[in-house]
Amino acid sequence: MRQNITLSKRVFRRIDHRVLAVLSFAYVINCVDRANISFAHLSMNADLHLTEADYGVAVGIFYLGYVLFELPSAWLFKKIGAPRTFSRIMILWGLVGMAMFFCTDKIQFYGLRFLLGVFEAGFSPLALYVLSLWYPPEKMGRAISIQQIAGPLSGVLVGILSGFIITTMHDVWGIHGWRWMFVIESLPAVCLGVWILFFLPAGPQEATWLNTEEKIFLKNRFYLSNEQTVRSANAFSAIHIRSLFMLAVPFIFIVCGNDIFSFWLPHFIQSTHIQSNMHIGFLSSIPYLFATCVMLIAGRLADTALSIRKNLCAVFCLIAASALIFLAYDSKSLISVLACSTIGLASLYGAYVVFWTLPKSVMINPPSSTDFAAINTCGMIAGIVCPIIVGKLATQTGGFALSELGTALLMFCAAAFLTIPYKKTSLNNTHKI
Template structure:
């Protein structure tokens, strides 16, 4: 069958690709997010065991993002050396083992160190998957595909919240281990299993996929090149990408989104407890409800964005929902329904912004430059996760409330949207990554 003949049946081809790749990557990222934020549930018990304050907890949560920041670029360089499949398999295995080790941390320093190692080991995973999706789907489909991937953390909330609550209650003190230790043990193991599976389930691109014909693989590659224009053939070095100011504009936008996303990942159980939700299991159930609303809202907004081929206003709408929620939480007081409703609105908004954000820089960057650009953006953006966790914890100790931290996050997000408007305008300078010379 020729490429022309395949063009008429593109939908079945991409549907088959999606069914092959997206569920597995979806599950991997669910596990990734569970292992990243399960500390927010473990906090309900381990503060007393390790004699930590709220500020200490904020720093412990933020240490993951410090490791993340330090190792994104080395991790993405690993993709260039050994390929995306081997990189993802290695990353998942290591972060799963580190999560298991966290269960045996017996001091504040050990806890900080292992959290740093978890961040360092998982650093390149999300950027690697974002890059990986650009190997398989043209621009017109990336919004939906990336939204499915990016809203997978909401499924982590749907499943992970009740599961974490159940583990903390069921294994409150089983044998010599406490409930929070069982939480890290039981939730670290799936990453190791998925890391082993990735070696044979994934391939580095369409040409290596035995479940595609040679003609289908060629059609996918040609379709992707057509969808992004002439820049698909351009190859820029890391230095070329690092000299482009728009890359840093995108990095700041991701910084702002990451800052707010981490508020939900780090402090939702605490906000629910302060709103009057008593037991860990009840907190988990409410977290699940918030995640369901987030997933539905983000997916519908992403489909609307793909249908209209419009990104900025959809991202802005999501961000503004989050801003409104953060500014309103102060007035929810101890009202459980009001707090849950605001967390649903804000979470749906930030996941909309996150899922659609990555469609913008990956369109601007060339195929090869995307690896370098995503690494820079993820490195600088992840600093937002560290700052949001540590500053919110410090502000909570100083003020007795998370409201100041939430309002600071709202201001950062507004600044991010302003910067996004600027970087999406046509570049003022003549030379951009789109017309850089090919590397030898």
Template sequence: MGSGENAIYAKVSRRLVPFLFLCYVVAYLDRVNVGFAKLQMQADLHFSDTVYGLGAGIFFIGYFLFEVPSNLLLTKTGARIWIARIMVTWGLISSAMLFVDNAATFYLLRFLLGVAEAGFFPGIILYLTYWYPAQRRARIVALFMSAVAVAGIVGGPLSGWIMQAFAGRAGLAGWQWLFLLEGLPSVLVGVWTLYYLDDGIRAAAWLTEEEKSVLERGIAAEARGKPAMKLGQVFSSARVWLLALVYFCFVMGLYGVSFWLPQLIKSTGVKDVLDVGLLTAIPYTVAALTMVLVARHSDRTGERRWHTAWSAVAGCAGLIVSTIYADDTVIAMVALSVGTAGILSTLPLFWSLPTALLTGTAAAAGIAMINSIGNLAGFASPYLVGAIKDATHSTATGMYLLAASLLLGGMLVVCAVKRAQPDLAVEPA
């Protein structure tokens, strides 16, 4: 590939990736800040670990039910308007979490938050297929998804500070201020989306006609190499269901870390809520660097499955070791860093598989279906860990369950998922 083409893609990346990254940071923060709120909220409202786990996970029921319709609506209305709508509504609902005073309102608002956010992540993954061909996509998705890690880096200390510094102000508890102050940025960025994003290459006024032609040829060439699949076939495709199962296994690990990491760190003997927040930044910092480096290497070599599988193995090993040494803060933090890096590295590598196989409306439905089914693990994971903790008074068994899920996902990728395309290697842009 020529340097001129690489320069065009670099221009697209400078325009899109930082903004989409910001969108995902605020999205993920609003999705998982309930994990930090738990440190105060659970005692204030007298919630058991089972109630907390169910409330944290019920988000994904609403997410599951509305994911595919949301992504199909995105193809009808355009990415700019639909993504803006998603962000504004979830920001308002996230802020409204400050009004939770019993289990019923906790469940209701978490469910509505899932409904509001449904379609955001698969919508962005679909949106990136409008701009980048498959051989360039893993590193771009990794840069976008490193927002998950950065949300942990920023969100941990920020959440800890908010709950400590604002506790009692205006008659609100620290966890209430947490939901309010971390929900409002989503509303503001959602409004900004209306003015910043373009629906696709042709609508981008910041590109020349020649640049648009180069990008459109790349997308058209990739589309010709994909098998045609009607919308109805997506829901009966064994390949799509297999990919959904693999993603379910990886998401089990992801939300095990996302929702329980503050509690796991606290259980090692760290008591101060701000210290817990600061320490959560360490695993996410390691993960942010690792996932981009692994995805870059995968793009350069054109190999997807083994990169994904070994990342899953690292995630599995990290959870197991952190559980065995749960009373040793240093060893547990090292293990959690390895585990978090492995878990997060599986995600952008995984998404290079379905986006290399699907196109058009089938891509919108297929990506949303895989993501919605996979994210049911976001319901199962915190609920199971919470229920197990209530029954055994320990998170150990729950962590072993999540580790086994990651290992299964890695094995399925190697043994059952055929390589999407024979040659995905690309020169670095």
């Protein structure tokens, strides 16, 4: 028994270092490249003659590209494996991010945002799927919380780094700081993409850093082998499975809540009469710092309370809804904006990490890469519509109160939906990949 415990600790310590750490770092870069537009638009809007509505459309266009190519990306993953898939995704999105340096008008801006969505498509759900191959259900909460903690950590990083680059590199060689920001923050994606191609294993049995005993341990305990038996990956049938529907609906609402903070938090802070990009970047990092702590706690709770994961996710949604209501009531005070944004964002990240532990709890058969992609695609559809509506309302009303109240209502709906009881479902149609 003691020997098995020692072996288990050794195996998962290696997996943490060789797989989890790499995917976590990749996710940091992913979130930075996706969210840095929220800082660029504080000065970029004037250069490209963009309104808040135009900015909202650009955010939505990113998700349109993501949605259209997410399932194809999942299918390609099954053909070429994890290393080539993640390498392709990261190198291409890094190059598109760097191309923002040359953007001169609204049409080019829209086109590059669409391409960024196309090339990023599949990264997040496929990373979660890969983790599910290496970690059993009782360890998934911890693994997901560590990997997804990259989200709020990137918020801290992008706030401080983007504000610093935009301010200090403004007019270097006569070029505005926001252009330099895109180049500098996109370059790491290309570098890590090349590294992943050569060093990330396709699966546990291909890991050269695991010996035969350790591979047998994984195969016996977690049913991981070269020929894994999984459910049929028919995307259209998977989307209509009741259990996936019950997961997709609340996830749509959670994405809406996350987007309003991710893409407009710097603007919320600027509306309190803070004008320095450096100060806005620093203040924007505070909510993400607290969100990092909440995600770690949420992951631990999800692992120790398997039976109440859905209820725990619902509680986080209710807290986020309350924060959005208070933010709509008082959005001119810096203290109020920071407090509400911190509570709201931290709760949404807590809901997010608990949510992604649910697929293994809901489905009897192990969820496939297509299942993760299908759920995530539904959330990304919300990402198309929500930013456009927020931008339109902000342009027409001159504020974000209506958007915040509407998003709060969606969070209440998410909590209600998560409390609906339903049985696990199983799909018996299997094949080998």
